[in-house]
Amino acid sequence: MTRAWSKAVRTALPGPWRFRLVMRELVGALLIAGLAAPIEVLSRTGLAVPTALVSAALFLLRRGLPATALVLTAVASGFGGGTLPLLVCVGWSAGARIRRVGVLAGSFAAGWVLMTLFGLVKDAGQIPAKLIVGFSLGGYLLLAVLPALWGRYRAQRRALTDALRERNEQLVREHAMIAHQARLRERHRIAQDMHDSLGHQLALISVHTGALEVDRTLTDRQREAVGVLRLAAVAAMRELREVVGVLHDESTALPPGQGPGAAPVAGPGPGGGGGGVDGIEGLVASSRAAGTPVSLVRDGERRPLAASAGHAAYRVVQEALTNAHKHAPGAPITVALRYEPDALVVEVVNPAAPEPVGVRAGGAAPAVVSGGQGLTGLRERARLVGGMVHAGPTPGAGFRLAAVLPYRGVDGAGAQGVDTGSAAGPEIAAAYPEADAWPGGLPGAAAGPPKRRSPAIGCAVGGVTVLAAVLGLLIWGVVGFVRGAEDSTVRRSVYDSAELGMPEAEVREQLPRGSDFFLRNLEGTGPTPPEGSVCVRYLFDDNGGTAFGEDAVVRFCFKDGVLVEKQHYRVKQ
Numbered sequence: 001m002t003r004a005w006s007k008a009v010r011t012a013l014p015g016p017w018r019f020r021l022v023m024r025e026l027v028g029a030l031l032i033a034g035l036a037a038p039i040e041v042l043s044r045t046g047l048a049v050p051t052a053l054v055s056a057a058l059f060l061l062r063r064g065l066p067a068t069a070l071v072l073t074a075v076a077s078g079f080g081g082g083t084l085p086l087l088v089c090v091g092w093s094a095g096a097r098i099r100r101v102g103v104l105a106g107s108f109a110a111g112w113v114l115m116t117l118f119g120l121v122k123d124a125g126q127i128p129a130k131l132i133v134g135f136s137l138g139g140y141l142l143l144a145v146l147p148a149l150w151g152r153y154r155a156q157r158r159a160l161t162d163a164l165r166e167r168n169e170q171l172v173r174e175h176a177m178i179a180h181q182a183r184l185r186e187r188h189r190i191a192q193d194m195h196d197s198l199g200h201q202l203a204l205i206s207v208h209t210g211a212l213e214v215d216r217t218l219t220d221r222q223r224e225a226v227g228v229l230r231l232a233a234v235a236a237m238r239e240l241r242e243v244v245g246v247l248h249d250e251s252t253a254l255p256p257g258q259g260p261g262a263a264p265v266a267g268p269g270p271g272g273g274g275g276g277v278d279g280i281e282g283l284v285a286s287s288r289a290a291g292t293p294v295s296l297v298r299d300g301e302r303r304p305l306a307a308s309a310g311h312a313a314y315r316v317v318q319e320a321l322t323n324a325h326k327h328a329p330g331a332p333i334t335v336a337l338r339y340e341p342d343a344l345v346v347e348v349v350n351p352a353a354p355e356p357v358g359v360r361a362g363g364a365a366p367a368v369v370s371g372g373q374g375l376t377g378l379r380e381r382a383r384l385v386g387g388m389v390h391a392g393p394t395p396g397a398g399f400r401l402a403a404v405l406p407y408r409g410v411d412g413a414g415a416q417g418v419d420t421g422s423a424a425g426p427e428i429a430a431a432y433p434e435a436d437a438w439p440g441g442l443p444g445a446a447a448g449p450p451k452r453r454s455p456a457i458g459c460a461v462g463g464v465t466v467l468a469a470v471l472g473l474l475i476w477g478v479v480g481f482v483r484g485a486e487d488s489t490v491r492r493s494v495y496d497s498a499e500l501g502m503p504e505a506e507v508r509e510q511l512p513r514g515s516d517f518f519l520r521n522l523e524g525t526g527p528t529p530p531e532g533s534v535c536v537r538y539l540f541d542d543n544g545g546t547a548f549g550e551d552a553v554v555r556f557c558f559k560d561g562v563l564v565e566k567q568h569y570r571v572k573q
Helices: 002-013 021-044 050-062 066-077 084-097 100-124 128-214 220-249 277-289 305-326 374-384 423-431 455-487 492-497 504-510 516-522
Strands: 294-299 331-337 343-350 387-395 399-406 534-539 550-559 563-573
Touching: 002 128, 021 050, 021 084, 050 084, 066 084, 066 100, 084 100, 084 128, 100 128, 100 563, 128 220, 128 277, 128 305, 128 455, 277 294, 277 305, 277 331, 305 331, 305 343, 305 399, 331 455, 374 387, 374 399, 455 516, 504 550, 504 563, 516 534
Parallel strands: 294 331
Antiparallel strands: 331 343, 343 399, 387 399, 534 550, 550 563
């Protein structure tokens, strides 16, 4: 029971109740109560204190229970005008806090219906029903619905501003993440290029020094110096592997498809020649200069390759030669380039090493340094250009590395249509060479701001509709008031034409229809009527002779079907 009561209190009076909020709510409640009491005093209903207390309580409930406060305030407004200032506040709060349109519309409709019904019950027989309905509708639209539209506009505008701010913060975070991924990808590229280029050169140095170390024409001191050089090359190779490993380990947060060698850069490569298919001859020549028998075989009609595919072919041959120098030094190597109808096949084959090379008498063969990342980088390069790489041993204990590279590459596919909205655009675009394959394009870049309809449009249409309805009701009320006054006023010409003794039916034909709204307070006024007569009273058009605060009244009394008395007099309003 205590928990249910506590939950009900938290629902009706939601927090957090900070000092400023508490003071604002208390001051507002006192102000609303202070406005309600004088209005009830002027209305002479005798409910000034209860109305003030009810108004203050409903004002405090409007935040937690806006629909309930609206309906109860509308009911109270049907009994008296003291809660009309509160109706403005609860209308504003309901429009701003009720999110569901159905609940909001239902609350306002129920409030107006109850307000009108209680108004009809209160003023039954005193004011025409159509006037009660019309004026209650106009007042409700003006005092409740119009503030609700303004409150809803402000709430939706605030929500839209918050959503746009969150969207902007999200885009900033995404752009920072993309820039960070671009830097990580550049680390991958640097690591792969270091592995391919420097690793190949160090392998050649190791082969050269190994050959010199077993040369019998050198003196012992020269062999010792060459051995130191070979060990330095091996140490440099090991350090290079460690650096490449560190760069790879720090770049593990890349998006799909952004592995090593994802963005090949065409250009001159180490080992002689360019970085494409033409540079393969330079790699072969460098290996031959190191004393390794290397043969280059070309088959088929040569066809042009995309820059990325050509660079991938160059790297495949470079990695294969490097591995052959390390694992099978001195073994003959065959490099084959076969131009098939739809792709270039690059194949590098070497048998097992004939004998250990680079070992001094009584020495041990140097440990082979391998990072295990060369083939991984080659497979990634080939995949990005639409090809594939196969590596494995041959039946003769040798090794074979082959790659299939299509002629049509995907150069720069990812950089097209990428707009990052910042100065880091080129770097970010380069970080995503496959952005077109991503669902929705580059994250945070291709997508625009959220499409939201401006809340001002709907609220403006609603406000104009409410004002038009209020204006129409006002015009209808003014016209009805004027017509009611005319139907309740007897002109002097009609008064003068009525003579005593005239038939009652003839006199009544000349009299207006009358309106209860204007004539209900005239009953029983004036001098004592003739005994046994029936009298009717109307307002009298005396051409402006009535003083302020007075009404000119004319009375016709009938008895036995004839007019027995007519007179006019003045009564205080």
